[in-house]
Amino acid sequence: MSEPIKGQAYEFFISLTDINDPQFFIVNPTIAAGDFKLSVDSGALGNLATLPVVAPAGSSSVKVNLSASEMAGDKIVVLGKDAVGEQWGDIAAFIDAPGGSSETVLDIIEGDHRESSVNLKIFKKGTSTIVLEKDITGSFLRSDITINTLEP
Numbered sequence: 811m812s813e814p815i816k817g818q819a820y821e822f823f824i825s826l827t828d829i830n831d832p833q834f835f836i837v838n839p840t841i842a843a844g845d846f847k848l849s850v851d852s853g854a855l856g857n858l859a860t861l862p863v864v865a866p867a868g869s870s871s872v873k874v875n876l877s878a879s880e881m882a883g884d885k886i887v888v889l890g891k892d893a894v895g896e897q898w899g900d901i902a903a904f905i906d907a908p909g910g911s912s913e914t915v916l917d918i919i920e921g922d923h924r925e926s927s928v929n930l931k932i933f934k935k936g937t938s939t940i941v942l943e944k945d946i947t948g949s950f951l952r953s954d955i956t957i958n959t960l961e962p
Contacts, residue, residue: 814886816907819878824862825870826890826898835870836898846874846890851883858888874903881907 814820825835841862847855859880865873874888886905892898932942 814881814905814907816884817878817882820876820881820905820907822874822903822905823865824872824874824890824901824903826872826892826901829892829896829899832899837870838864838868839870839872839898840892840895841872842894845892845894846888848876848880849887849889850880851885853883855889862890876905881905883907 812820814822826839828834828836841864843861844857846858846862848858849855858874859877860875862872862874865871876886876888880886884907886907888903888905890898890901890903892900933939934941
């Protein structure tokens with residue numbers, strides 16, 4: 811599972827306990843609109859944009875999807891309460907969402923880079939900030955490139 815990052819969609823899984831026998835998880839719990847609420851950075855509670863779903867079907871695993879806008883804060887709280895059916899017990903999920911980047915290697919390589927026979931520097935696109943500096947042998951034009959870190 812990926813780490814939560816501020817401003818990026820995030821998916822996680824939970825299980826809901828049987829309100830009548832809390833040592834067991836509910837299989838195929840009933841989840842209705844309004845059962846799950848969200849608070850971003852201690853703001854007002856509001857319904858999730860996407861209702862959590864049992865996944866895979868027939869299990870006790872519940873998939874919760876948060877949109878990028880729902881992950882727009884540093885501290886995210888998801889609260890679940892079976893308001894109508896009283897089938898499952900209350901649940902709370904607390905998420906720290908630090909700022910970050912989801913740049914892939916391809917994103918970085920497509921940025922600005924300079925190559926020499928001994929060193930590769932990759933800069934954040936359009937800046938002089940180095941995001942990767944590696945000692946290399948080979949060439950990006952050849953399939954036998956080796957990249958070794960400069961750190962000890």
